[in-house]
Amino acid sequence: MTGRCAAVLSCSLALLLVGAFGCGSDDSAPGQHGDAGLGAAGAAGEPAVDPHAGHTPDAHAKLPAAPPMLAVEPWQGELAIPSFDDEDDDAATVEVSLTAALADVEYVPGQSTTVWAYNGTVPGPVLRARVGDRIVVHFTNMLPEATTIHWHGVRVPEAMDGTSAVQSAVRPGASFDYAFTALDAGTFWYHPHVRSDVQVEQGLYGAIVIEDASEPLAELPSEVLVLSDVLVDPETYALDATTDERVTMMGREGNLVLVNGRRSGIESSVRAGEPRRFRIINAASARFFGLMAPGATMLRLGGDRGLLEAPEPLDRLLLVNGERADVVVWVNAPSTTASLRAVPYERALGAGMTEEVALVYLAATDESALPTFEPPATLTKMAPAPAASGTPRTLELDEQTVGDEVRFLINGAANPDIPTLEATLGASETWKIVNRSSMDHPFHLHGFFFLPAGQREWKDTINIPGQRTVTVMPHFDARDGAAGSWMYHCHILGHAEGGMMAEVDVQ
Numbered sequence: 001m002t003g004r005c006a007a008v009l010s011c012s013l014a015l016l017l018v019g020a021f022g023c024g025s026d027d028s029a030p031g032q033h034g035d036a037g038l039g040a041a042g043a044a045g046e047p048a049v050d051p052h053a054g055h056t057p058d059a060h061a062k063l064p065a066a067p068p069m070l071a072v073e074p075w076q077g078e079l080a081i082p083s084f085d086d087e088d089d090d091a092a093t094v095e096v097s098l099t100a101a102l103a104d105v106e107y108v109p110g111q112s113t114t115v116w117a118y119n120g121t122v123p124g125p126v127l128r129a130r131v132g133d134r135i136v137v138h139f140t141n142m143l144p145e146a147t148t149i150h151w152h153g154v155r156v157p158e159a160m161d162g163t164s165a166v167q168s169a170v171r172p173g174a175s176f177d178y179a180f181t182a183l184d185a186g187t188f189w190y191h192p193h194v195r196s197d198v199q200v201e202q203g204l205y206g207a208i209v210i211e212d213a214s215e216p217l218a219e220l221p222s223e224v225l226v227l228s229d230v231l232v233d234p235e236t237y238a239l240d241a242t243t244d245e246r247v248t249m250m251g252r253e254g255n256l257v258l259v260n261g262r263r264s265g266i267e268s269s270v271r272a273g274e275p276r277r278f279r280i281i282n283a284a285s286a287r288f289f290g291l292m293a294p295g296a297t298m299l300r301l302g303g304d305r306g307l308l309e310a311p312e313p314l315d316r317l318l319l320v321n322g323e324r325a326d327v328v329v330w331v332n333a334p335s336t337t338a339s340l341r342a343v344p345y346e347r348a349l350g351a352g353m354t355e356e357v358a359l360v361y362l363a364a365t366d367e368s369a370l371p372t373f374e375p376p377a378t379l380t381k382m383a384p385a386p387a388a389s390g391t392p393r394t395l396e397l398d399e400q401t402v403g404d405e406v407r408f409l410i411n412g413a414a415n416p417d418i419p420t421l422e423a424t425l426g427a428s429e430t431w432k433i434v435n436r437s438s439m440d441h442p443f444h445l446h447g448f449f450f451l452p453a454g455q456r457e458w459k460d461t462i463n464i465p466g467q468r469t470v471t472v473m474p475h476f477d478a479r480d481g482a483a484g485s486w487m488y489h490c491h492i493l494g495h496a497e498g499g500m501m502a503e504v505d506v507q
């Protein structure tokens, strides 16, 4: 009973804080949008652009309502995702087989949903390796359409990046071998780069964990939490691919939030104070995850590119599409239930303001609390940032409605008509990303990391809040195979496929 009361109490606490978290679109106080943490890093201090430039808010006023969320009760489930079988005896090589095909899964226990899956599960198996390992993936496409695999955040050679810029898509029945060396420790993920708005939503995504035994906290085991959502028919649980104006404009948000391919709300038992380390990936097509852990203490250890310089205490964390976070969470008191929750965050006019969802419940036993977890004060030392050279570039993100069609634009054009940028191998640049639209766009660069202005954390995906400018410094490191064509795009997959995707040619 005590546990239950605590859970109820924590929920109302979270609700109180929601006001501070989701910010209204006409709320123009500088910094406010950026308060949500990681996702909006770099926004604070940047001058906001003219909030009325080039945009007609009225176009959004008529959008159909978001689908109501399916009710979720806490349930006892399995959090773990299967790993691959390593087919190679060599300790420094991870060699695996990956097949994309139709499968039936149970997003909701007892209810079957037909999906597209990697090796039969959603998410696909976790690809685990150590820094320096050679990774070989024998990929076979058994889907009814062509596909590729992109290794999001992994510094692969250009030919292995899985985009239309570097390979022709793998046809149904065909195979392709991906091979690369793991250069960075951290949490990454894999997903198709062909019709990604459809293919990822069908179930094609999986986690990548690269470990480095010499890092601090290497002995603290981690659990992967792949967050996503799907729109299912509430009666049959079949995937619902209906497209309306809201979907076209905002990307598809589902009515069922998934944690590791299962209905959210999985409960597990812990001892108070026991640190649980989660590597969290936002693999959703369009849903942002505003994360809070009422009843627990949360520390962020890492982001897109492995460990931070120092652990960061957190009340809330915004994880936009494609972004990752490595966090430690522990329940504060015995006999209480804490939860990791997704709270509303308004990413566009009204979008994202759906109900709060409990992702994972952590129910503390009545045993006394363990001593407070103390991570080392320094997790990693960042090398001095390379100085940016050349004239800063400006990338303007916008949208345009022509008749029934919405196009998402970079510098006034939509893919494939956006001129390719040219950059120099080994150089760092300054990219000013100006969001002229009223909706947030999570910006992702392939193959390289960037430093948000004034920050000391390398990232590959960052939120560009509506009507705001975020400046980032990409570093085009001259590693083997880095020369060539790399994509950058909005990671709301409907926006990328709707035009907001382009290439940078690095030579």
Ligand code: C2O
Binding pocket: 150, 152, 191, 193, 322, 444, 446, 487, 489, 491
């Ligand atoms: Cu995660 Cu181009 O993508």
Ligand code: CU
Binding pocket: 440, 441, 442, 490, 491, 492, 495, 496, 500
């Ligand atoms: Cu976008």
